[in-house]
Amino acid sequence: MHNVKKVTDLIGDDGKQYIKEHITELHPADIADIIETLDEEKKKELFNLLHTEIASKVIVEVNEHSRDQILEDINKEKLTDIVEEMSSDDAADLIADLPKEEAKDILEKLHWEDSTEVQKLLKYPEDTAGGIMQTELLSVREEMLVEDAIIQLMALSENIGDVPIVKHEMPISGIIDRNVISVNVNEDQEEVANIFKKYDLISLAVVDDDSRLVGRIQIDDIVDVLVEEASEDMLHMAGIYQDEKIMDPPLKSVRMRLPWLVINLATATLAASVVGLFQDTLQAMVILAMFMPIVAGMGGNAGTQALTVTIRGIALGELSFNNAKRAVLNGITIGVLNGVVTGVIMALIAYYWKGNYMLGIVLGLAMMVNLFIANFFGIIIPLVLKWLKIDPAVASSIFLTALTDCIGFFSFLGLATLFIKYLV
């Protein structure tokens, strides 16, 4: 924070020269942090002070909001220079976010090879292996000496990364690893991340449908995918359909959150109509209205627990159709046990509070039924959605909440109606 304060004070007055000289000492990610704290004008001003090479790194690190502001009216020649400095994947991501006309313009201004690479990458959907790979590759013949391969590698780029320590006079064929793990270019990025995780990889080859090498994916891009996917599931389960960030403008947040709330209004109205079936029972014994939301709410809570564990299991590759039977059987056991324990506790609370043992029994039984349903369908629903190729994190909780609300009200008020003469 000390640096941020200093830089913020300096910009806009005589300090510009000082910044220009000293900002290179900071890591691009730190410069990005500083930029994010500035207002729109100062953001542009500071960014324009950066050398092209640093600018190309900083623009990748700043958040979307700041990036849009910076790129809004940037000089096209400067932007072209910045894109030239980028790796193909970062360049493609940046160009994909530009307005169509501007993107076309930049692509025309780029060197022919860069432009071709980027245009190839732009064809792959963002969330596939193709969407996160880079096309910078070096292929060599088996007979080539390791030494010569290294020279070629260094000629290609100074930032190509690290090479294993080996005897340099050996031909490539001596160090070749023929068991290379690869992914298809159309593979979903979540699946790619799972492969990195499983095999502890640092980079991964990407191949097309004919098994030809088309690119490679680096671990630092996968780190972002892992965080993104985990956040995404969490957001989806909470009924937020896009990758909402805490600092997004409120109108954007409203647009993301409203659809779910409106869908829930509909399912809540459905549940309300279940309650409507039992108006006579409620009229005869109005304290049932006090306990009614407890049964539905506890079903919702137990269902969310089951859903969360199931959805994480699917996302991490721990649950598939092969081992689903065991998960479902476990879910049934969990539902029965948690249902019995909470049902008994709630029965006792109701009995001691209202002095009505029959109310306790009805409440306890309804709770057992609903917790069983919640745990059973908390596993079944995501599996069925997965089977239908619908993202379970997005749609599961709508169905499950509707179910636990309706079953909760129906079992409690239904049992109360059956036993009404012992209740009042």
Place this chain on the structure above:
Amino acid sequence: MHNVKKVTDLIGDDGKQYIKEHITELHPADIADIIETLDEEKKKELFNLLHTEIASKVIVEVNEHSRDQILEDINKEKLTDIVEEMSSDDAADLIADLPKEEAKDILEKLHWEDSTEVQKLLKYPEDTAGGIMQTELLSVREEMLVEDAIIQLMALSENIGDVPIVKHEMPISGIIDRNVISVNVNEDQEEVANIFKKYDLISLAVVDDDSRLVGRIQIDDIVDVLVEEASEDMLHMAGIYQDEKIMDPPLKSVRMRLPWLVINLATATLAASVVGLFQDTLQAMVILAMFMPIVAGMGGNAGTQALTVTIRGIALGELSFNNAKRAVLNGITIGVLNGVVTGVIMALIAYYWKGNYMLGIVLGLAMMVNLFIANFFGIIIPLVLKWLKIDPAVASSIFLTALTDCIGFFSFLGLATLFIKYLV
């Protein structure tokens, strides 16, 4: 899956020799997958067929449940050999999970240096930089030639990793990077993961309080941390307090999930007592019982949305006390807008359904109040918990649900009581 079937068929009969010869062709992570599908006896049998080096890799990859089964009655000499093969961090993790007596025994049997390293690591809490680092380090003097440093490196281990491509005749001082990013050994692992993410690191130096180098953390361990932490927040928010896996034994799941359900029984009972305050109103107009859970439930949904975005924002380092004001103001705007939209829709539904315009107004107003409360406190509660150094993912939703339930019932039934003469 083809391999799994083949191996499962082979083990236990004449195929043992075949497996012993061919299993080395599989990646340790794949062998671990196969082991997990076997029953307890076959797991031990297959594991015992593995060479020490492969066994040391496989045991790191299998899940906790399988690992416990395999290690249950393993020969101590074999286990010692396996631990000798491991990197210090994996060895420490394994030994930390053994029963105390057995751990002591293994530590005594290990080579003196290995044992000292592991014992040092065992002192650090599991979720700190010290808990995930490894102590395998090589330090060289600035004057040493790069070439000689590489030879030392190769002598230390064949698996030490990759080195940057440089001129080998240069002294180390010529390639030294004096701006090395490091973390303190006591730093929380989530913070460490954020540093990797921010600076796109592959490995990171760990230092003690006197800035002395004590270890290094590798990206593959961080990948696990990122996934673990993201899952953890999701599980915590759903009321599961430990890292529950989909294939955990059901009794373990029950133990993890029950505390939350019991706490929710208590808050639900509190909310029920709020409903109890308005029994006369409910008696006078029993259809209020139909709509009452809608107000509370929608508050819960909106609150979960706000909580999820806030908790992710805190975890990813995007929300801090410095920029909290803007987040709170955004939350207020979101609450008002979503409250008005859903309130108006619900008012219209109630009016057209029950033909009672006053019911619509009361319902709509209560919904606006509750969605405002949900969005406002959905940001405030996690921030306050964070300030009190309590994990916001664990505790936020208990408070928020209690609040939205009570406020939902109170505002709807309270308004209904005020306007009862216009309602019935």
